[in-house]
Every structure is written in structure tokens, then in C-alpha cells.
Amino acid sequence: MTQRTHLDDFLRGRIIGLLECGRTQLEVSDELGIAQSVISRLWQRFQDDGNVSRRYSTGCSRDTTPNEDRYLAVTAKRNRRSTASDLSRQLSSATGTTISRQTVYRRLGQIGLYAGRPVRCVPLTATNCRLRLAWSREHALWTPQQWACVTFSDESRFSLQSDSRRTFIWRAPDPLVSPIRSADDLRLKTV
Numbered sequence: 001m002t003q004r005t006h007l008d009d010f011l012r013g014r015i016i017g018l019l020e021c022g023r024t025q026l027e028v029s030d031e032l033g034i035a036q037s038v039i040s041r042l043w044q045r046f047q048d049d050g051n052v053s054r055r056y057s058t059g060c061s062r063d064t065t066p067n068e069d070r071y072l073a074v075t076a077k078r079n080r081r082s083t084a085s086d087l088s089r090q091l092s093s094a095t096g097t098t099i100s101r102q103t104v105y106r107r108l109g110q111i112g113l114y115a116g117r118p119v120r121c122v123p124l125t126a127t128n129c130r131l132r133l134a135w136s137r138e139h140a141l142w143t144p145q146q147w148a149c150v151t152f153s154d155e156s157r158f159s160l161q162s163d164s165r166r167t168f169i170w171r172a173p174d175p176l177v178s179p180i181r182s183a184d185d186l187r188l189k190t191v
Contacts, residue, residue, distance in 0.1 A: 012052040080169040115168040
């Protein structure tokens with residue numbers, strides 16, 4: 001099967017010129033090696049509106065209106081742990097517009113919200129700051145031999161199953177994390 005290519009403006013003009021000179025569509029088709037149906041469509045379009053340039057389309061029509069896009073954004077920001085399927089169902093029940101999970105991802109991505117792991121950070125309360133400062137002062141003068149007895153871990157999460165059941169939240173991809181975007185179920189109290 002041959003690959004379809006678009007005719008450039010020069011070739012379109014050449015086809016119209018040959019047809020206006022009195023050549024038949026079949027003769028032009030044989031001479032240029034282009035299907036007769038393509039030449040027929042081009043000639044018909046030229047006779048209808050006098051234009052042979054390619055019609056550009058913007059693709060499929062959007063499934064959601066700007067108001068529905070704002071509704072998705074507000075809903076995702078209010079409940080950051082909701083999934084794309086949940087947001088799709090909420091939009092469908094609120095407005096009657098049914099969209100796919102992938103459309104939800106695209107619409108939220110256009111405003112800068114992406115699904116990502118909740119950021120876990122140590123809450124820096126006054127008590128926590130005092131405890132961290134005391135710990136650092138106690139260990140400031142340790143020797144390398146004393147540090148050799150300490151095991152450091154990066155607190156990585158390991159799962160033996162394929163489904164880790166990790167929850168995601170909708171957040172902007174900021175390198176600086178504000179408390180609003182951090183995980184709301186922090187279990188780290190002190191260091």
C-alpha cells in the first residue's frame with residue numbers, strides 16, 4: 001500500500017493549468033502519476049470556490065467547554081487525592097458531559113496540574129527545630145570511626161507486589177514544595 005502525501009501548491013497549480021488548457025482529467029492523471037479521483041476532487045473544489053490551497057483543520061472538536069475545564073481544575077484542587085476516573089465521573093454527574101480518563105489528564109496538564117506522589121517532608125515545628133539542633137550539636141564532633149557504626153537509609157519503599165497501592169495527588173511540578181502541596185497524612189513527628 002502506498003503512503004499518502006499531500007500535493008504541494010505548485011503541483012496543484014500545474015494540475016489546474018493543464019485542465020484549463022483543455023486536457024482531460026485522465027490525461028493529466030496519466031502524465032503526472034496522480035490518481036484521477038484526486039484530480040477530480042481538486043478540479044471540483046477549484047470550480048466551487050476558486051481556491052486550490054489545502055484546507056487546514058484544527059483536529060477534533062473539544063469535548064469540554066472552558067467552564068467544564070475550570071470545574072475539573074477546581075474539583076482536582078479541592079480533593080487532590082481524587083483519581084482521573086473520579087473526576088470524570090464527577091464531571092459527568094454535574095454537567096452530563098462524558099469524557100475519558102486521558103482527557104482529564106490532558107485538561108489538568110494544560111493548567112499545570114499533574115498526578116504525582118505526595119511529597120513527604122518533616123514538619124518544622126518549634127519543638128522539631130529545637131530537637132534537630134540539639135541532635136546536630138551532640139554529633140558535631142563525632143569522628144569517622146563513630147560515624148562508621150551508623151547505618152544511613154534513604155527510607156526507600158520496597159514492594160513485593162506489582163501494585164504498590166501508592167496514592168497520587170494533583171499538584172504543580174514545583175521544585176519548591178509548599179505545605180499545601182505536601183502530604184496531609186505525615187507520620188514523621190521528630191527526627
